[in-house]
Amino acid sequence: MNDKTLLKDAVRVLKATSRTFYIPITFLQKDLKLAVSVAYLAMRAIDEIEDHEDVDNDTKHGILLQVSDLLKQPFDEQAYLAALAPIKDKMPEVTLRLGDWLKVCPEGALDRVLAATSEMAMGMGKWAKANxxxxxxxxxxxxxxxxxxxxxxxxxxxxxxxxxxxxxxxxxxxxxxxxxxxxxxxxxxxxxxxxxxxxxxxxxxxxxxxxxxxxxxxxxxxxxxxxxxxxxxxxxxxxxxxxxxxxxxxxxxxxxxxxxxxxxxxxxxxxx
The missing domain is CATH 1.10.600.10 (Farnesyl Diphosphate Synthase)
Known part of the structure; x- marks a missing residue:
């Protein structure tokens, strides 16, 4: 897929995932609008793992900690999908396509989005373990x-x-x-x-x-x-x-x- 197609998909998934959040994002301009969109999609991707009612807490904990570690380095999409393998069939598009969303993030913003999402995944994993x-x-x-x-x-x-x-x-x-x-x-x-x-x-x-x-x-x-x-x-x-x-x-x-x-x-x- 080219960047234009990915951008179109990102907007579609963002709108479908949260109409309430989509509206204020439209107020932003240029690179900030894109960076915040990617950040929302990345955090929503891991939230879907934490929140899924058909995935047990130990599995959530293990996968979220793996994802947290993967987000601390240049993103490896194959390693990410391998981490998701036990729950892949249960996950929505926003989660399965995390790699696509990160590809369209403005370069200067990517490290910030990755760091915050990594920390969030770790914290969500900890709280899933604690029920x-x-x-x-x-x-x-x-x-x-x-x-x-x-x-x-x-x-x-x-x-x-x-x-x-x-x-x-x-x-x-x-x-x-x-x-x-x-x-x-x-x-x-x-x-x-x-x-x-x-x-x-x-x-x-x-x-x-x-x-x-x-x-x-x-x-x-x-x-x-x-x-x-x-x-x-x-x-x-x-x-x-x-x-x-x-x-x-x-x-x-x-x-x-x-x-x-x-x-x-x-x-x-x-x-x-």
């Missing part, structure tokens, strides 16, 4: 760092690479953690009923988890103040606005925002 059993605040911080805080760190690395914008690392982690905390609140009952997994520390109430989300979303709001390029501000503002509004809906006793509220928020950000 995602969170018992303390420290556990929760560790889990949310690997699955979401790292996204904030990687995005900040890309902002510096592509736009010369420097941000605070802890606030970047807070940005990712805040979004993840809202997801945990939204899916709390489903995670317990369907997977027997709780991301809530043993001595916490749901209100404590609300406080955790508020604390990290406040860091996300502070993070926004370091951004000075309109396209990047718009990119970061949409997921954050949706997280704030979802949290309010949950506090009001609703399960989630309505589709109309989501669409109105998207329109509001796009019109800014």
């Amino acid at each position: 995602w059993q969170v018992h303390t605040r420290q556990d929760l911080d560790d889990y949310t760092y690997y699955v979401a805080g790292l996204v904030g760190v990687m995005l900040s690395d890309l902002w510096e690479w592509g736009a010369g914008i420097k941000t605070d690392r802890e606030l970047a982690i807070g940005y990712g953690r805040g979004l993840q905390a809202v997801n945990i609140l939204r899916n709390q009952q489903e995670d317990m009923e369907e997977r027997g997994v709780s991301f809530v520390p043993d001595d916490w109430t749901r209100n404590d988890l609300f406080d955790y989300a508020d604390e990290n979303l406040a860091k996300a709001d502070e993070y926004m103040k370091d951004l000075n390029k309109r396209s990047i501000i718009l990119f970061c503002r949409l997921p954050l606005a949706l997280a704030h509004k979802t949290l309010k809906a949950l506090k009001d006793g609703r399960e989630k925002m309505t589709r109309a509220e989501v669409e109105a928020t998207v329109e509001e950000i796009q019109a800014d």
Whole structure:
């Protein structure tokens, strides 16, 4: 395949995999748009391994650690597919074609994407082995760092690479953690009923988890103040606005925002 075909495929898979994330990516420009697209696809590729209900935790752990090691060196597609062999038939296109997505990553951004995705794979493997059993605040911080805080760190690395914008690392982690905390609140009952997994520390109430989300979303709001390029501000503002509004809906006793509220928020950000 040539680069043009791969780019077309990357956009198609990105759009099919996450409509919500695809929209803010369209706000970005040129190389940054492509780098963030590849980063999302790479992280989604390993997330599909971690999240698959028909793969046992020991297998997830072993494969994710292999993938983590492979991402620390020039990417070997054959070695990657060999690592996936035990679960290959269960994996979606976004995971099977990780090598294709990495091929179209802008050269200067590739090392950053590989490093962050490698660290995420290692952390996901560790938590799969532990069956995602969170018992303390420290556990929760560790889990949310690997699955979401790292996204904030990687995005900040890309902002510096592509736009010369420097941000605070802890606030970047807070940005990712805040979004993840809202997801945990939204899916709390489903995670317990369907997977027997709780991301809530043993001595916490749901209100404590609300406080955790508020604390990290406040860091996300502070993070926004370091951004000075309109396209990047718009990119970061949409997921954050949706997280704030979802949290309010949950506090009001609703399960989630309505589709109309989501669409109105998207329109509001796009019109800014």
